[in-house]
Amino acid sequence: MSLARLLRSPDAVAGFVILGLLGAMALAAPLLFPGDPLAIAGQPLLRPFQDWALPLGTDRLGRDVLAGLFHGARTSLAVGLAAAAASILVGSIVGTIAGFAGGLVDEVLMRITDAFQTVPGFLLSLALVSVVGPSLGVVVMAIALSAWTGPARIARAEVLSIRERDYVASARVIGMHPVEIAFREVLPNALPPVLALSSVIVAAAILTEAALSFLGLGDPNRVTWGGMIAEGRAVLRSAPYLSVIPGIALVLAVLGVYLAGEGVVEGTAARERQA
């Protein structure tokens, strides 16, 4: 896809700028704030813009809010991307197998998918994390557990149409193994609509992670925006900035992912119309 077409849409540009900034924040966090962001840095409840050593102030325990924001970006982006990648991977494999094999296999896999879809996703994540215990990997798994059904259904629908194409039949004529046909001929062509879903999944994953952290089920060894909001909740009236600042970061992250995702999808759609 051409970069020029992407840059023509202001929404997409805004999305990529926001994402770029967040990405830079995440990458720069250990360089700009090499210490532990959970360590006490100054006097507690210092308001923003009072002390230039701590520009965004400190929380109830005297921890640097700006450092938390930077390190929180790491967690949010990492969890969002990892969870989305895991759910798209699992979902597209399940969907491809179901659509390509058909019959009983399809029936069983789709009923399992239905079962997962009938349970509210957040409840599922909550249950898993509270049973296994909060750590980054478990949080990623918990989010993927509730998000893989969308990609699975879309992949299956695509595969159902693609497996009837002539190039699949000709792969059969040259004696390609069915598994190889499914994953080399069918899956790559079924992926674009599934990938279009990825921005929604990433955004939802970031929000789910924040919600889990807000409920105290995030990884306790990492700063998360959700955890920071929860931390500020107790002093919401006297020091609202403690919840507002990470809240704004969260809104921007989700917005950036959405806008950039939309831009990419529109760009690809325009290219396909031309082709």
Place this chain on the structure above:
Amino acid sequence: MSVILEARNIVRDYHVPGSLLKKAKTVHAVKGVSFTVEKGKTLAIVGESGCGKSTLGRILTLIDPATSGDLLIEGKKIDIAKGDMTPEMRRKVQIVFQNPYGSLNPRQKIGDILTEPLVINTDTPADERRDRAMTLLKKVGLEEKHYNRYPHMFSGGQRQRIAIARALMLNPKLLVLDEPVSALDLSVQAQVLNLLADLQDELQLTYVFISHDLSVVRYIADEVMVMYFGEAVEYGSRDEVFADPKHSYTKTLFAATPRADVESIRARLARKKAA
């Protein structure tokens, strides 16, 4: 003359599963068709849409199994339902599909499309595979520079040439051509038909040519089989069938072919005036 392909009483039924309101039914797509094709000859299978000719083509190329009946290739009985396909059997029959826009995987380069049959069925080293692909590209009227391009960069006629080259990669004895020119412009049709005729002479290929276009059939066929609702209603040499059609459907079919000679145009105009 040696017989390459022999079909005895081929039957193919499709079962349409019933639902609450509809009863299950069986569609007889091919109802007991028998024929033989000799080496270097062309058998044309003619018939209207839905008469079972493509289903028969898929059975001949071992994509779908026949419900009953025997298929003998070079005197050897083949039954794909038993799943004992060896690469040697695969190599004997290849297919060219009707729609050149659907028969090439849009995500593979031409070189990969062409070398794939060799990768799967032989242990030819990579440079020999490449050489053979290059040779065939030139043989079907394309150039070496096309090796690294994607299917969307080609016109319909060029794509059909690529599909023909792919079918020839394994040195097949028998080529099933499923309406190979009906999706092409008239001028390109002639080019591709000439290419097919040349290749047949050069490589001693045997063709099963599926078509509904009688002018094309008259040009390329040695023998003609007319199918009507799954049955072979007429089967004989080209001159026999064209000179003296026996079955009423064949007569209707021939009468439906538009004629472009001056006499028939005058007659048509006269009829129009009279009416």
